[in-house]
Amino acid sequence: xxxxxxxxxxxxxxxxxxxxxxxxxxxxxxxxxPWYKQELGKGPxxxxxxxxxxxEKKDQRIAVTLNKTAKHFSLHITETQPxxxxxxxxxxxxxxxxxxxxxxxxxxxxxxxx
Amino acid sequence: DTEVTQTPKxxxxxxxxxxxxxxxQHMGHRAMYWYKQKAKKPPELMFVYSYEKLSINESVPSRxxxxxxxxxxxxLHLHALQPxxxxxxxxxxSHSPGGGSPYEQYFGPGTRxxxx
Numbered sequence: 001x002x003x004x005x006x007x008x009x010x011x012x013x014x015x016x017x018x019x020x021x022x023x024x025x026x027x028x029x030x031x032x033x034p035w036y037k038q039e040l041g042k043g044p045x046x047x048x049x050x051x052x053x054x055x056e057k058k059d060q061r062i063a064v065t066l067n068k069t070a071k072h073f074s075l076h077i078t079e080t081q082p083x084x085x086x087x088x089x090x091x092x093x094x095x096x097x098x099x100x101x102x103x104x105x106x107x108x109x110x111x112x113x114x
Numbered sequence: 115d116t117e118v119t120q121t122p123k124x125x126x127x128x129x130x131x132x133x134x135x136x137x138x139q140h141m142g143h144r145a146m147y148w149y150k151q152k153a154k155k156p157p158e159l160m161f162v163y164s165y166e167k168l169s170i171n172e173s174v175p176s177r178x179x180x181x182x183x184x185x186x187x188x189x190l191h192l193h194a195l196q197p198x199x200x201x202x203x204x205x206x207x208s209h210s211p212g213g214g215s216p217y218e219q220y221f222g223p224g225t226r227x228x229x230x
Contacts, residue, residue, distance in 0.1 A: 032217045043204050043221035044157065089156050098164040098210040099145040100219055104156035
């Protein structure tokens with residue numbers, strides 16, 4: 001089955017710096033790669049995603065890149081702000097039987113210091 | 115609107131109690147999911163319903179019993195739980211193919227369950 005590894009487990013940056021989180025997956029059939037942000041006491045929030053037919057996607061300060069050959073994808077946050085502090089999860093999946101079974105990475109705790 | 119609602123927000127129950135968690139979405143999604151999340155861990159899939167039919171049971175103990183009464187509602191019935199079942203229980207939903215983008219999965223805020 002699919003396995004997703006995520007690094008680093010913790011990341012501390014100064015406000016205004018960039019942050020990069022990396023994930024690798026094992027199943028070449030996976031074709032959808034979302035990123036979730038989870039703040040304390042809340043559910044995971046979908047912040048950006050990428051499908052296997054695209055190499056890069058950007059939404060304001062957030063971007064995701066995908067290398068299908070190497071089976072890895074990354075989240076890039078530029079000009080970080082204290083409100084970016086949260087736990088970030090990557091995931092990989094492929095559609096099956098009308099639903100989308102996500103396999104999550106272990107998570108990265110991002111701290112942005114003013 | 116991408117809102118999934120869950121009630122209650124917090125629940126404390128004894129090991130002999132019976133309780134239920136509720137989840138609701140009005141996005142027309144036909145796939146609904148229950149996850150369990152322990153502290154500092156990623157969400158762990160428990161059940162998947164597709165078109166109100168149970169599609170996946172990830173070998174969850176029978177003291178957890180899911181129910182999908184209609185396309186907007188998902189329940190999780192709890193009975194004779196153990197202290198190690200204390201966790202955040204998350205509900206999520208997504209479109210099924212043909213109904214919209216089937217990939218994006220949206221989570222509710224969760225129910226924080228404590229078993230005493």
